Amino acid sequence: MNLSTQNLSLDIGGRRILDGLCIQAKAAEVTVIVGPNGSGKTSLLKCLTGELRYSGGISLNGADISSFSPAELALWRAVLPQAIELSFPFTVHEVVSLGLTTGLASETGCSFDKLVPQALERVGLVGYAPRPYQTLSGGEQQRAQLARVLLQVWEPTLYDMPRWLFLDEPVSALDIAHQLMVRAMSESGVRAI
Numbered sequence: 001m002n003l004s005t006q007n008l009s010l011d012i013g014g015r016r017i018l019d020g021l022c023i024q025a026k027a028a029e030v031t032v033i034v035g036p037n038g039s040g041k042t043s044l045l046k047c048l049t050g051e052l053r054y055s056g057g058i059s060l061n062g063a064d065i066s067s068f069s070p071a072e073l074a075l076w077r078a079v080l081p082q083a084i085e086l087s088f089p090f091t092v093h094e095v096v097s098l099g100l101t102t103g104l105a106s107e108t109g110c111s112f113d114k115l116v117p118q119a120l121e122r123v124g125l126v127g128y129a130p131r132p133y134q135t136l137s138g139g140e141q142q143r144a145q146l147a148r149v150l151l152q153v154w155e156p157t158l159y160d161m162p163r164w165l166f167l168d169e170p171v172s173a174l175d176i177a178h179q180l181m182v183r184a185m186s187e188s189g190v191r192a193i
């Protein structure tokens, strides 16, 4: 099961941002997209996650993503955008819990109460659950959001299908130690949590 694009093109404001892109990513592997500022990495990610309209095709686990409803897409992939602004005074626990929208935990007999602390531990934020999210540093917020998306795909396969993480500059606000933590996570982790 793969992620692939077929002749993917994107125009924004009359300018071509992506032009006939054909790429493939394999499940259980880390695929990294590198390029200069403004080369279209975020735009590509937004196409892959169904956020932007594009021409061409994008397949996820053997089906075109246009055939998925938003709720179905949320089953198969979690997205960490480059920047996230919260308008409400959520706690870290509440932010991370937003990843638990699918009801899968109860289906698999796992307790919701345990998953949030596990996700926070995975990103080095033990004890942060009751803190107001807005009081966290930029790097801590980035790790709390990473915990949220890890939680969304905490079962890396579902009905024998792989689940995908899309991360836009996931270590941009992190110190070196936490950059290495995320790198080790991606190298080691078939299990998200």
Ligand SMILES: Nc1ncnc2c1ncn2[C@@H]1O[C@H](COP(=O)(O)OP(=O)(O)O)[C@@H](O)[C@H]1O
Pocket (backbone or CB within 6 Å): 012, 013, 017, 035, 036, 037, 038, 039, 040, 041, 042, 043, 044
């Ligand atoms: N909403 C938008 N309106 C106008 N131009 C945009 C918009 N979004 C992205 N662009 C332009 O598209 C190009 C690619 O942007 P982006 O995908 O964010 O690049 P990257 O993530 O590689 O730095 C840039 O030149 C950017 O200015």
Ligand SMILES: [Mg+2]
Pocket (backbone or CB within 6 Å): 041, 042, 043, 082, 168
């Ligand atoms: Mg970008």
